[in-house]
Amino acid sequence: MFDLVLRGAAIVESSGTVCADLCVTDGRVAALLDPETPAAAKAVRRVDGCYLLPGLVDAHVHLRDPGLTHKEDFESGTRAAAAGGVTTLLDMPTDDPWTDSVGTFVDKQRLAHGRLHVDVGLQVALRRDASDLQAIRALGPVSFEIFTADVPAAYLHDTQALLMRALELVKPLDTLACVSPGDQSILNSVAKGGIDAFLASRPPLAEATGIAKIILAAAEARTPVHVRQTNSALGIATYRRMRGLADVSIETTPQCLLFTAGDYATQGADLKASPPARAPEDRDALLAALRDGMIDMVATDHAPHTRAEKAAVYESFADIPGGMPGVQTLLATMLHFVASGDIDLPALVRMCSTNPARRFGIGNRKGSLARGHDADILVLDPRLDTHIAHADQLSRAGYTPFDGMRVPGRLTAVYLRGMLMHEHGRTAAMEPAGKVIGASKHGLA
Numbered sequence: 493m494f495d496l497v498l499r500g501a502a503i504v505e506s507s508g509t510v511c512a513d514l515c516v517t518d519g520r521v522a523a524l525l526d527p528e529t530p531a532a533a534k535a536v537r538r539v540d541g542c543y544l545l546p547g548l549v550d551a552h553v554h555l556r557d558p559g560l561t562h563k564e565d566f567e568s569g570t571r572a573a574a575a576g577g578v579t580t581l582l583d584m585p586t587d588d589p590w591t592d593s594v595g596t597f598v599d600k601q602r603l604a605h606g607r608l609h610v611d612v613g614l615q616v617a618l619r620r621d622a623s624d625l626q627a628i629r630a631l632g633p634v635s636f637e638i639f640t641a642d643v644p645a646a647y648l649h650d651t652q653a654l655l656m657r658a659l660e661l662v663k664p665l666d667t668l669a670c671v672s673p674g675d676q677s678i679l680n681s682v683a684k685g686g687i688d689a690f691l692a693s694r695p696p697l698a699e700a701t702g703i704a705k706i707i708l709a710a711a712e713a714r715t716p717v718h719v720r721q722t723n724s725a726l727g728i729a730t731y732r733r734m735r736g737l738a739d740v741s742i743e744t745t746p747q748c749l750l751f752t753a754g755d756y757a758t759q760g761a762d763l764k765a766s767p768p769a770r771a772p773e774d775r776d777a778l779l780a781a782l783r784d785g786m787i788d789m790v791a792t793d794h795a796p797h798t799r800a801e802k803a804a805v806y807e808s809f810a811d812i813p814g815g816m817p818g819v820q821t822l823l824a825t826m827l828h829f830v831a832s833g834d835i836d837l838p839a840l841v842r843m844c845s846t847n848p849a850r851r852f853g854i855g856n857r858k859g860s861l862a863r864g865h866d867a868d869i870l871v872l873d874p875r876l877d878t879h880i881a882h883a884d885q886l887s888r889a890g891y892t893p894f895d896g897m898r899v900p901g902r903l904t905a906v907y908l909r910g911m912l913m914h915e916h917g918r919t920a921a922m923e924p925a926g927k928v929i930g931a932s933k934h935g936l937a
Contacts, residue, residue: 547579559588608926632930641674673702792818853931
């Protein structure tokens with residue numbers, strides 16, 4: 493007997509859509525049956541006319557826990573994720589303290605226990621004086637993060653020699669190295685000032701140079717790498733020409749796909765992040781890469797700050813805390829691109845669920861509704877629409893840069909391992925049911 497059967501929907505995978513009834517047992521997908529096939533079950537739900545999608549996997553999230561919990565914490569960030577259909581978060585290591593050792597990793601696992609509304613994978617920052625990497629790897633991080641600009645000196649790999657050494661250290665760990673592209677020399681050469689100075693300190697050239705260096709180093713080291721968010725025409729062109737040299741993937745974010753530098757006039761500090769919003773032609777090149785499949789995944793870089801922090805007066809635009817909330821709006825913003833015809837639902841699943849799960853070593857459980865995978869299920873009703881509003885946001889940031897956007901399609905239910913977590917805009921689960929999960933095999937194949 494099945495625990496749950498969802499009847500009457502079309503199941504969306506990265507490969508296409510099929511009409512089937514989805515059966516759940518012990519938190520996993522137990523069977524996909526021909527529609528209306530008799531099946532004994534403890535519970536049967538009709539979801540006629542809806543789509544079932546695998547829960548989204550957001551590969552780039554800052555939950556701010558530990559140390560920065562006035563901005564966000566495990567409970568608030570994962571609650572927001574569940575409300576938006578993101579059932580797995582991959583948490584970045586840039587908290588206080590940074591996650592960079594066995595001790596800080598174990599402490600973060602302990603802090604997360606019993607406070608997660610969705611599943612969370614942890615990522616580790618690679619120090620320049622890295623040690624005990626095999627012991628850290630044994631704990632199950634989903635990646636080692638390497639930074640090439642704009643971070644404290646202990647984590648700064650700002651030369652090709654340092655980057656090569658970092659990738660050589662990661663290679664024997666059989667895991668994924670993620671690198672944020674940039675050029676510290678360009679950043680250092682620009683004096684602080686207004687928005688124009690901020691843009692000049694992080695130009696497309698810095699991003700493209702970073703991407704080229706990453707791919708060349710990955711080719712030489714033979715280490716799988718993932719390039720963190722890109723948003724420039726030059727960066728995408730560089731990646732397009734060079735990606736065949738190495739085992740490499742790339743991401744972007746909804747804000748990079750939707751905003752340009754002109755939006756600073758209305759959004760101001762709320763939109764301040766790195767990389768900065770760029771020219772319309774950069775955004776157009778990114779959209780073209782989204783359409784033709786060059787973008788491997790779309791993540792959010794969810795990095796909330798309080799309203800007071802964003803609204804304070806700073807000497808320069810660069811000093812404004814960088815980042816914005818995003819986990820609750822990932823699905824809705826991607827549905828905008830489905831409605832515009834830039835992508836279809838299978839492409840949404842590919843970039844926001846299947847590819848990140850596979851690339852970060854959790855594809856044996858996440859990113860698909862195939863038999864044996866975790867029953868992380870989104871019920872999407874195409875007959876309704878979604879209106880994104882500040883008032884509905886559950887992140888401690890209390891706002892969204894996408895306020896006012898209306899898109900076709902509405903998320904009506906979210907299941908995590910077969911448990912109903914969110915339904916019709918309200919939290920359904922009484923207690924947090926998420927877990928810290930670890931990586932196994934990495935790759936996009």
